[in-house]
Amino acid sequence: MIDHGHDLASVRDATDRLLTAAAKLDNASVAEPSRLPGWTRGHVLAHLARNAEALVNVLEGRPMYVSGEARDSDIERDAPRSLDVQLADVRDSAARFQATGTAPADWSRTVELRNGVTDSASRVPFRRWAEVELHHVDLGIGYELEDLPAEFTEREIDFLAARFSGHPDVPPTRLTDGTRAWRTGREATEPEIAVTGSAPELLGWLAGRRDGSGLSVAGGSLPALPPL
Known part of the structure; x- marks a missing residue:
């Protein structure tokens, strides 16, 4: 709440x-x-x-x-x-x-x-x-993104992952920082792309502040996200 x-x-x-x-x-x-x-x-x-x-x-x-x-x-x-x-x-x-x-x-x-x-x-x-x-x-x-409060970083990842959820131009994607996991993009009617990295790196990519080069990607290429 x-x-x-x-x-x-x-x-x-x-x-x-x-x-x-x-x-x-x-x-x-x-x-x-x-x-x-x-x-x-x-x-x-x-x-x-x-x-x-x-x-x-x-x-x-x-x-x-x-x-x-x-x-x-x-x-x-x-x-x-x-x-x-x-x-x-x-x-x-x-x-x-x-x-x-x-x-x-x-x-x-x-x-x-x-x-x-x-x-x-x-x-x-x-x-x-x-x-x-x-x-x-x-x-x-x-x-830097690493200086952001941990609570804020997690909640903003929640918010942005939800924002892109169901977006027709974003393939089904699973995000994880090794402890928590999020899903975004289209519904998983096709294999998910797995994106792994630190919470600041995930947030940087979702928020358009980093290019995703600090993330590991499996099952495809790193999705291109629509502008915020």
Whole structure:
């Protein structure tokens, strides 16, 4: 069962880690490329701030973004800002998300995210946790997938494996880190591909952060995953 209160606390802790690490940057390094193609570190920080506000919209019953174009233009607008402005924006928007998350609400209700995707309100804090943790890695400032909390890594693998489950373009695939196992892709009407590796390597592949070269594959080639 999802514990949104626990996840809100995890979001707060993850945000504090990110802000502490990012505070060691300077204006020049904020303008340098991140690990995301076409995005500087400033783009990543701007996205984190705008995403917090967007999830406040979701929790308060408004559209997540006015449009995809508006989302992208807001990130482009905010990306060139100085480090102090970026950090203040991430901090302030995160505080608004926390305040909204701690207000009395029906956490069993269904909310709408981008592109018509719906989910339980109780899962929104975990979705924000994923944004903060993965984009901290994307900043390329020393925080790696191996540094992610073990609980988060396992739950995000659960989430992404479920997301690709039943996808017609992904063959039946069994994932294991040697202790736990997940299944994803089409239903197993054909032999499964077995993918083995550490939990961080599995997460990196599923989340599009690593190419899968750190994984062992049997029964076929490593599946190409659709974009998130």
